[in-house]
Amino acid sequence: MADRQLIAIDYPGRRDSGRLLDLRLEEHGFDVRYPIQLRSPDEPDAGPHTAALIKASGAEPDRLAGILGYCMAGHLAQEVAGRLAADHGVVLPVVLVDSTPCTAASVAEECRAVFEVFGAGAGGPLPGPGTLEALLDPGTLRDRPSYVIATLRDAMLRRVMETLAEDGAEERELKEAAAPVVDHYVAWLTHLVAAHNCTAPAWGGEVLHLVSRDHPFRADWPGSAATRTEAVDADRAGLPGTARARETVLAFLRDTTGR
Structure with missing residues (x-):
């Protein structure tokens, strides 16, 4: 998996919680791109916003193994997957952590x-x-x-x-x-x-949704071909850093990408 890339959408501010970085997927051969680690796009429309995220990531569509989203960035991750499917014909799995629709x-x-x-x-x-x-x-x-x-x-x-x-x-x-x-x-x-403002596109890919012990949203993710919801016995802040979360994500990516 040394050449496989991931795009991780994780807002860096205003959250006293864990980070997708805590999954430490880089230690398992992934080149993880965090496009809003330094600056979030200024555009409040989902289309231009996610286009800016893809551009900022510098990821190559044919090297991508999946898209990750934390909290309300879940729909942004889905929108990125939908855009990549429409523009490049790449159907990618999406990993969500304690996500919920942004109402x-x-x-x-x-x-x-x-x-x-x-x-x-x-x-x-x-x-x-x-x-x-x-x-x-x-x-x-x-x-x-x-x-x-x-x-x-x-x-x-x-x-x-x-x-x-x-x-x-x-x-x-x-x-x-x-x-x-x-x-x-x-x-x-x-x-x-x-x-x-995301459109919740049906892009043809599957979703893994990792949820902490008290997370309320456990329904199938709108637009996914299939949703695997995995509850982890951890609080919100500690969830991404658990061995269970990391092993579940790695297994899901192996299952959906065949690598």
């Missing part, structure tokens, strides 16, 4: 958590009552994702500047100080919106 409700929950970091309550970050709910409506998320992200960014920037203004800094200084903080959280929300 509008889950995006809204994460958005509220972000604004709470900035000291804004559930009704406070955007102008007008109920605006956050309307902004994160499933139809708006799909039809106007760039508008959603721009609106959230403006609201976050305004909130951070209001907080920093208490120290008496000038507006230009406030914007310069606030931008890196805001950009960090905008990248996370863009990742989630792109995951929400």
Whole structure:
């Protein structure tokens, strides 16, 4: 397997949990590519977002053995597999770790958590009552994702500047100080919106879904030819680093690729 590649989609920020890196598949002859290890694509539309992930990975379609996705990146992994199948005729297995469909409700929950970091309550970050709910409506998320992200960014920037203004800094200084903080959280929300906007393509491949002991989603993965769900007696943070998880992934890749 020394020449086989894997694309691992694992958002590097805002998660106190394990990483796909903890599977240590490199020690078993795989060339694992982590395309968002340094930077997540800025595009909230699933098509351009996943195209950017494939390009950033530098992977060669004829050398790929599979796609991996952690948490809400599960649909992004599926979208990558679908794009590779459509563009290159490569049908790849997908490995998911504690994944779940990325609903509008889950995006809204994460958005509220972000604004709470900035000291804004559930009704406070955007102008007008109920605006956050309307902004994160499933139809708006799909039809106007760039508008959603721009609106959230403006609201976050305004909130951070209001907080920093208490120290008496000038507006230009406030914007310069606030931008890196805001950009960090905008990248996370863009990742989630792109995951929400995936099309769940039926690409012809199988899914292995590793789930921790308390993970609630254990249904067949939408769009997969077949789903193998394997429960591991570990918490969410420890799951990827277990020997059971690693051995299960390696066996699945051997079964589905014949190597």
